[in-house]
Amino acid sequence: MRIAVYLPLLLSVIAPLGARPLSERCEPRLATWLLTASALILGVATTISLGLLAITGLIGVPFLAGLGHWSARTAQINDPAEPPVALLAGLLLGGALLTAARMLWRRARSIASAIWDAACMPTPDGLVIVEDEAPDAYALPGLPGRVVVSTGMLRTLDKAEHDILLAHERAHLAAHHYLFVALAGLGAAANPLLRPFATAVTYTVERWADEQAARATGDRRRVARAVGKAALAAHGAPAPRLSTLGFRGVLGRRGPLAGAGPVPRRVAALLAPPLTRRPGLTLVTTACLALTMVSTVAATHDLHDLLEVVGIADHHGPHHLDPDRSNHTASPFG
Template sequence: MRIYVYLPLLLSVIAPLGARPLSERCEPRLATWLLTASALILGTATTISLGLLAITGLTGIPFLAGLGHWSASTARFYDPAEPPVALLAGLLLGGALVTAARMLWRRARSLAAAVWEAACMPAHNGLVIVEDEAPDAYALPGLPGRVVVSTGMLRTLDETEHDILLAHERAHLAAHHYLFVAFAGLGAAANPLLRPLATAVSYTVERWADEQAVRATGDRVRVARAVGKAALAAHGTAPRLSATPLLGILGRRNPLAGAGPVPRRVAALLAPPLARRPELVLATTAVLALTVLSTVAATHDLHAFLEVAGVAHHEHHHLDMDGPHHIALPAR
C-alpha cells in the first residue's frame, strides 16, 4: 500500500500535461471520451487514495481504533502513512468531498432548470428563435432539447451559415455534450490538479460539434467561416488567424499555442481532419489502467492491514482476560 496508494496522486500530476496534445492531435469525439474518462477516473482514484491514507491514520488513535475493534499499537506499527501525512490527507479529502458535492448539486440544479425551461419553450423542429439584438445561440438540454438562437445571430449569418449553426448546436444535444462537461468538471472538483482535463473537454466538445457540422454540410472552410463570424458577433472581436502553417515544424513554436479556443477551432477546421492517433489512445489507456489497478491494490492492502489490526486487538483482549501470553507479530 505504501507505493500503490500514492500512484493515483502522482498520475494526477502527470496526466494533465497530455490534455492539450490529446485535445489538438486526436479526433475530437475520441479525445472527448478519453479526457472525460481520465478526469473522472483520476478524480475518483485520488479521492479514494486520500481516504485510504486518512483511515490508516485514524486507526492509530486509541479511541477510534477501539470503535473499530482494532489494535491502535499494531496499526501505528504497520501504518504506511506518517501522522502528518494522514492528517493532511484527511483535510484534503474533506475539501474534495465538499467541493465535488457542491459542484454536483449545482450541475443537477442547472440541468433540472434547463429541462424545465426547454419544456416550456414553444419550438418548431426543436428550434426556438428569441427576439434579441445580441447575437447568441446555444443548446438547451431537455426532453427533448432545444436549440435557442437570437434574431441578432440570425441576421449576422447567411442562410447557409444558419444550417451550419443549427447542425453544430444539434450535435451538442444529440451527443449529450453537457454530460461530458459535467463529468469532467466533477473529476476536477475532486482534484483541482485535473482542471486542464476539464478545460480540454470544454474545447473538444466544441470541436466534436464542429466536425458534425462539417459532415452535415460537406464544407470545412464554410464551417470555419461560420464559427469565426459567430464568435466575432458574440464577443465583438475577431479571432486572430494567421496564414502561417497551423502546426509547428521542427520544434518551432505553434503560432496558435497561446491562442484562445475559437482561433484554434477555426484553424483545426481549415486543416485536414484529425486521425485517432493510436499512440495517444494507448498512452491514455495505460495511465487509466495503472490508476485503477493501483487503487484496487491499495484498497486490498488496507483491508489486509485492518485485518491484522483486528486480530491483534482480539489477541490483546484475550491477553487481558486470561493473563500474560507472548504475541508474535508478523515482521514489519
C-alpha cells in the same frame, strides 16, 4: 508495495500535462471520451487514496482504535502514512468531498433548469428563435432538447451559415455533450490538479460539434468561417481574414496558435485536414487509467488486510499472530 496508495496522487500531477496535446492531436470525439474518463477516474481514485491514508492515520489513534476494537500499536507499526501525512490527507479529503458535492448540486440544478426551460419552449422542429439584438446561440438539453438562436445571431450569419449553426448545436444535443462537461468538471472539483482535463473537454466538445457540422454540410472552410464570424460577433470584434489565422498550432507544434484561445484553434483545425484517432495516444492514456484503477484496488485490498491484522492483534496480542499471515500483511498498501 507502499507506492500503490500514492500512485493515483502522483498520476494526477503528471497526467494533466497531456490534456492539451491530447485535445489537439486526437480526433475530437475520442479525445472527449478519453479526457472525460481521465478526469473522472483520476478524481475518484485520488479521493479514495486520500480516504485510505486518512483511515490508516485514524486507526493509529488509541482512542479511535479502541472504538473499532483494533490494536493501535500494531496499526502504528504497519501504517504506511506518518501522522502528519494522514492528517493532511484527511483535510484534503474533506475539502474534496465538499467541493465535489457543491459542484454536483449546482450542475444538477443547472441541467434540471435547462431541461425545464426546454420543455417550456414548444416548437415542432426543436428550433427556438428569440428576439434579441445580441448575437447568441446555444443548446438546451431536454426530452427533446432545444436549439435557441437570437435574431441578432441570425442577422450576423448568411443562409448557408444558418444551417451550419443549427448542425453544430444539434450535434451538442445528439451527443449529450453537457454530460461530458459535467463529469469532467466533477473530477476537477474533487481534485483541482485535474482542471486541465475539464478545460480540454469544453474545447473538444466544441470541436466534436464543429466536425459534425462539417460532415453535414461538406464544406470545412465554410464551417470555419461561420465559427469565426459567430464568435467574433458575440465579442463585438471585426472578423479577421482566414488566411491570418494559421494552420499548425492546433497540431501541437509551436506556431502562431500555440498560445491562442479556443476559437482560433477551432478555426485552424477546420482549415486543416481532419484529425485521426492516434492509437499511440489512446494506448498511453488507457494504460495510465488502468494503472490508476489497479493501484487503487490494490491499496484498498491492503487496507482490508491491515484492519484484519490490527483486529487480530487487539484480541490475541501481537505475540499470537500467525507468522505466515503477519509476513504477508506487514507492509500494508503493497
